[in-house]
Amino acid sequence: MNIIVEVGYLIATVSFLGGLKFMSSPKKAKTGNLIAATGMVLAVICTFITVTTNTIPIPNLIIALTAIAIGGFLGKRMASKVEMTAMPQLVSLFNATGGACAMLLGIIEAFLTDTNTTLIGIQILLLLGLTTGAIAATGSIVAYRKLAGKTKDNRKAIVILWSRILLVTIISLPILFFLETLPVNFEMFCLIMALVSLTYGILFVLPIGGADMPVVISLLNSITGIATALAGFVYDNKAMIAGGIFVGSAGILLTLLMCKAMNRSLLKVLTGKFKKTTNTGDTEEQNIKDISVSETVMQLSFASSIAIVPGYGLAVAQGQHLCGQLQKMLENRGIKVDFIIHPVAGRMPGHMNVLLAEANIDYDHLKEMNEVNDTMSHYDVVLIIGANDVVNPAAETKPDSPVYGMPIIKAYAGKQVVVMKRGMSTGYAGVSNDLFGMDNCNLLFGDAKDSLQEIVNQLKLI
């Protein structure tokens, strides 16, 4: 019986790996998701087989099955209801549930095991799993509330101070405990650590700025993965260890990728700091030319290839469907339309791609920055909607600018550039955009969605 279970876990592990591997192309990704999900179901079934070989406590079995049924049903409902713009919130929320599960697991396990006979190694693993799980749980909930606009950034010095004090506490308390200098037993100590970690999770995410969220979500995701792997060690379960490690490495990789795309170090994101600058760039006088909707429509209709650079502003304005409509209309006129997507467009890695896919845009037209940056001059018109810092040429030309060194979309290389903008406000980095003053650049002022609607309406008439 045992060998069947072991093989089951092995297949589950391989299916996680295969599922992730299939994610490397949009064509195969659906299959990949299915494979991973099947592996997961298999892993759960295997777990139940293990227990049927022992004596089964019926009430426990009933509770477990009921919990799975309710959780499964609720998860499906939430997943089918969510708006695509709210995807980052939902992912954070699911991440919180995973973290909370890991934390509860650690606490209960501490109560179940006999402390005198348990190896110190297992105790350390339990504690680590519990701490990471708790941080991921509350951290993700704060991230969720921030993304949903329910909680504002809090950069007060006291919050940052306390979060540092707690971090030191989390590291030093276990050392004191294992040196047997604390007058509490293991169970109590686990509860205390859980409380401290839960609080730390809140304080750790609270000061982090809204646009840094892609980094934070990736990081929290990775922490949950690590918590899962740690729990896997406790149960000597390879499917859990492997699954946890894959998630952990995926999260870390995406975290670093996002940091690089935003030109900020992980440490700076976590402490909520910006590069100090002497020159913010607004000392220079810019020669801004504005353009009307009808002029924009003329430019678009005479072009043979157009690049659209969408930013978070587009998602806020819920303009992705209008973008899809615009693309269809232009394509029917034989104009090629590509979307060029910066890695940090949106509120989580790759978010903008999902929004545009929702608007029925063919993924062959969704281009990554590196794919097209060298050929930007082939585009007759570059239309920038709700993006700012990611197209600022100062990142390449001005070493003293805060955005310097950030990888940008070379929109300035297009023959004509039209920037849709609400006003002359600066982007997230707080610097003025040199692009706006360039000769080939025109600004179309107004709400992104309204302007897009106008363009679509006028294009219909031509």
Add this chain to the structure above:
Amino acid sequence: MEFIQNNLEFIYFVIFCVFIGIEIIANVPAILHTPLMSGANAISGVIMVGAVIMILQIPSDNYLLLATGGIAVFLGALNISGGFFVTGRMLKMFNSKNNKK
């Protein structure tokens, strides 16, 4: 040293997992990063396996632990089902003309 000796197999396993994980995920294009993340999130729901193993060990008369364990299993199940369903829903939207043929 003794610890390493006893767990050598595990240490190999972990190191290989880390490298394979990074290698595979580095190949995922930016266009699929959101589904990747929610898919990975669902996979981390494998923590529920641990929760199930644990809840079946709890003495049947310890109601407090049973209730807590039930919550843990529920949260794990929510993570798994929500994660995979939402990933599937997102991936369904990625379409290409070349693909429909």
